Amino acid sequence: MKALSQRRRHPLAAVALLLMGLLITGGLYMAAGSVNEAKAATGYSASDIEEGNKLFVANCATCHGLNAEGSADGPSLIGVGAAAVDFQVGTGRMPMQMQGPQAQAKPVQFDETQISQLSAFVASLGAGPAIPSEDMLDTSHGNSAAGGTVFRVNCAMCHNAAAAGGALTRGKFAPALAGVSEKHIYEAMITGPQNMPVFNDSNITPEEKRDVITFLKEIEAQGSPGGAKLGSLGPVAEGLFIWTGGLGIIIAFTIWLTSRPS
Amino acid sequence: MSTTTEYTPKTSTGRIANFVDQRVGGSIIVKEFGRKIFPDHWSFMFGEVALYTFVLLLISGTFLTFFFDPSMAHVIYNGSYNPLKGIGMSAAYSSSLDISFDVRGGLFMRQVHHWSAILFVAAVSVHMLRVFFTGAFRKPRELNWVVGGVLLILAMAAGFTGYSLPDDLLSGNGLRIIDGVMKSIPLVGTYLSLFLFGGEFPGTVIIPRLYSLHIMIVPAIILLMVALHLFMVVVHKHTQYPGPGRTNDNVVGFPVGPVYAAKAGGFFFIVFGIVAAISGLLTINPIWNYGPYDPSPVSAGTQPDWYIGFVDGALRLMPGMLGNFSFEWLVPLPWGTNTLTLNVLLPALVPAGIMFTIMFTWPWIESWITKDKREHHLLDRPRNAPFRTGMGVAGVVSYCVMWAAASSDLIATHFHVSLNDVTYWLRVLFVLGPILGFIVARRIALSLQRKDREIVLHGRETGIIEMTPEGTFSERHEALDAYKLHTLVNYEDRKVIPAQPNAAGHVSRSEKRRGALSKFFFEDRVAPVTPSELAALHAEHGHGPAEIEGSSTESIEK
Numbered sequence: 161m162k163a164l165s166q167r168r169r170h171p172l173a174a175v176a177l178l179l180m181g182l183l184i185t186g187g188l189y190m191a192a193g194s195v196n197e198a199k200a201a202t203g204y205s206a207s208d209i210e211e212g213n214k215l216f217v218a219n220c221a222t223c224h225g226l227n228a229e230g231s232a233d234g235p236s237l238i239g240v241g242a243a244a245v246d247f248q249v250g251t252g253r254m255p256m257q258m259q260g261p262q263a264q265a266k267p268v269q270f271d272e273t274q275i276s277q278l279s280a281f282v283a284s285l286g287a288g289p290a291i292p293s294e295d296m297l298d299t300s301h302g303n304s305a306a307g308g309t310v311f312r313v314n315c316a317m318c319h320n321a322a323a324a325g326g327a328l329t330r331g332k333f334a335p336a337l338a339g340v341s342e343k344h345i346y347e348a349m350i351t352g353p354q355n356m357p358v359f360n361d362s363n364i365t366p367e368e369k370r371d372v373i374t375f376l377k378e379i380e381a382q383g384s385p386g387g388a389k390l391g392s393l394g395p396v397a398e399g400l401f402i403w404t405g406g407l408g409i410i411i412a413f414t415i416w417l418t419s420r421p422s
Numbered sequence: 423m424s425t426t427t428e429y430t431p432k433t434s435t436g437r438i439a440n441f442v443d444q445r446v447g448g449s450i451i452v453k454e455f456g457r458k459i460f461p462d463h464w465s466f467m468f469g470e471v472a473l474y475t476f477v478l479l480l481i482s483g484t485f486l487t488f489f490f491d492p493s494m495a496h497v498i499y500n501g502s503y504n505p506l507k508g509i510g511m512s513a514a515y516s517s518s519l520d521i522s523f524d525v526r527g528g529l530f531m532r533q534v535h536h537w538s539a540i541l542f543v544a545a546v547s548v549h550m551l552r553v554f555f556t557g558a559f560r561k562p563r564e565l566n567w568v569v570g571g572v573l574l575i576l577a578m579a580a581g582f583t584g585y586s587l588p589d590d591l592l593s594g595n596g597l598r599i600i601d602g603v604m605k606s607i608p609l610v611g612t613y614l615s616l617f618l619f620g621g622e623f624p625g626t627v628i629i630p631r632l633y634s635l636h637i638m639i640v641p642a643i644i645l646l647m648v649a650l651h652l653f654m655v656v657v658h659k660h661t662q663y664p665g666p667g668r669t670n671d672n673v674v675g676f677p678v679g680p681v682y683a684a685k686a687g688g689f690f691f692i693v694f695g696i697v698a699a700i701s702g703l704l705t706i707n708p709i710w711n712y713g714p715y716d717p718s719p720v721s722a723g724t725q726p727d728w729y730i731g732f733v734d735g736a737l738r739l740m741p742g743m744l745g746n747f748s749f750e751w752l753v754p755l756p757w758g759t760n761t762l763t764l765n766v767l768l769p770a771l772v773p774a775g776i777m778f779t780i781m782f783t784w785p786w787i788e789s790w791i792t793k794d795k796r797e798h799h800l801l802d803r804p805r806n807a808p809f810r811t812g813m814g815v816a817g818v819v820s821y822c823v824m825w826a827a828a829s830s831d832l833i834a835t836h837f838h839v840s841l842n843d844v845t846y847w848l849r850v851l852f853v854l855g856p857i858l859g860f861i862v863a864r865r866i867a868l869s870l871q872r873k874d875r876e877i878v879l880h881g882r883e884t885g886i887i888e889m890t891p892e893g894t895f896s897e898r899h900e901a902l903d904a905y906k907l908h909t910l911v912n913y914e915d916r917k918v919i920p921a922q923p924n925a926a927g928h929v930s931r932s933e934k935r936r937g938a939l940s941k942f943f944f945e946d947r948v949a950p951v952t953p954s955e956l957a958a959l960h961a962e963h964g965h966g967p968a969e970i971e972g973s974s975t976e977s978i979e980k
Contacts, residue, residue, distance in 0.1 A: 304505040312713045316721040322711040326722025327831035331840040378505055386529055386705035396829040398706050399728025402540045413692050414464040
């Protein structure tokens, strides 16, 4: 420390201090920024955006407008971000098959590159949630028990405690979450597709989102410890089974027991 | 007795048996009970299913008590189920998870317990439906019908208290609804809730309290009622379906020893086997999915077990507002404003109240309308009591509409319809369904009676077409054998009994009401074929019951 204090009048001391300050500020900002935004590592090139624009005009503009400004048939896409496009197009919900209470998942229409180009175009229209980085989706770093708690408090009321899905009003529904990729679960949380609310990073932190994904993947992988799970739908499926299958078997036996050789 | 020569068996086993018999009187019991006759019919066996599943419940329940900790003390879960590791929960939930994952055979026993519970209530219900639709509740069995109804309520109580014990999210949500229903009762509701939960919901005492109800008080009363029920069955003798040789004064069937003892014993193990197979293959109440109870989250697909479903359904069907009319009333009282939440109170208590009141009083209602005070040991075929079948179907439809409403969300997702529309349609059906059910079921019963009459008078259609030498075609009808004929012509012929004056020559108002109901129920009826009718028909055709039908045939014969 003494050596350092002796050089405090050195001509380059101010420069060194400035550099140090900039480095710390920049470093902190980067750290903070990556936590809050979970930005994709790769940027989009101008050609991606251009190709995306062409795809957009050909496939999306009918409802969303030529400049994604929206119309009576579809909302404006300015500021929805790359994550929204990646989710909607990547799960086949967009382009929409038909107008209805909500867009339904169907076979995906575009390949990876095209989806990325579309995302690039929409992301270029205004700042919005980006596609999450691999790190945020790595379930080996997640905690399924913590994720389960977050899931039950925030998600289970629509998606069911076992993520088997549930009904919403007027034909809308929360889908089952088995078989949905980590990336799409994450994107759904940050963009709030269809009737889902947005769970931004201050509401559920990226780490908690990763925990939720870990929980979902773990209960999906573990199967059902008690035998066939009857759709994880709860007591209704159980009651339906006992009144049909269960009583059916019992009645078959009662008829057998009271039958007489003829 | 001792003056006569004492019987001494030759073998030592015989001597021991004789020793015991002389002191216990086993042979007297066997002599009496072993010769008891029970009629044979598959529909008579649901009561047995109920009894056997109850035995299964006692056995599996005892196993569970060895490992379950009915305490709401806060613990950190550290068992084998990874997605809940390190989570704070009650000791009750933690021990339920341990039973499921860390006790050998625990999950299987838990599933046996739960599957036999819902099968138990289902068997009780089907048994009661059988008794109702065949008129087995008539004199002298009215009180046993009431005991059966009490058993149904006790079965529901046993089920619900058990459903609430694991203290997972699902059971806690169920308790919250009970709490809400209790609080909607005017004046005393809040106090009732505070007494039950030992303070504000959920408190720390509800699980131990439900536990003592579930494992001790409710099963003890059920056992008592089962004993009473079976005792009355033995005293009254079993009913039987009408048939040749079966009268109100006999019972046609097999004796308990050895036939029924063997059959019933075997059937117990069949039921046991079926429940075990179901429990081994199908999950029931996967408590690990729901997580520990926390008053804030409510999972989608939160439903009670099926037997409480109709109350949940009624709650779901009830509108909070009807146009501008609100069902939530604010009642100004001297000490302030009290809330009367009719939108909770009405659906929670009224449909169940009406259902159970009609169910318990039906034997008396029916005998009042029909003025039938005789003993009945022969059952009705449901078609031969169209009024009762209609009423029963109306009740079943009303129950099923509420039942369906409890799964309105699953109907919406699985049939891709709007949840709101499901509710609207079920509301319409709640009003119209029972009326339509009554009309349709009664018409079907009457039509079946007419069909029976037709078969008696004209025989069975054989499908054989005959050509006469003149070239006319007709179908051969085959006469019924005496056994079938007996079943089709021997039934209770209920007629309208108009309001009658009493001794003073005055027609009382209640008698007028009875007369109106009698007219409503029995105005349309199909009379059984009388022997004279049958004889007249045979005489006309000049031969036995076998005949050839067709207009040309008539002309040939004449």
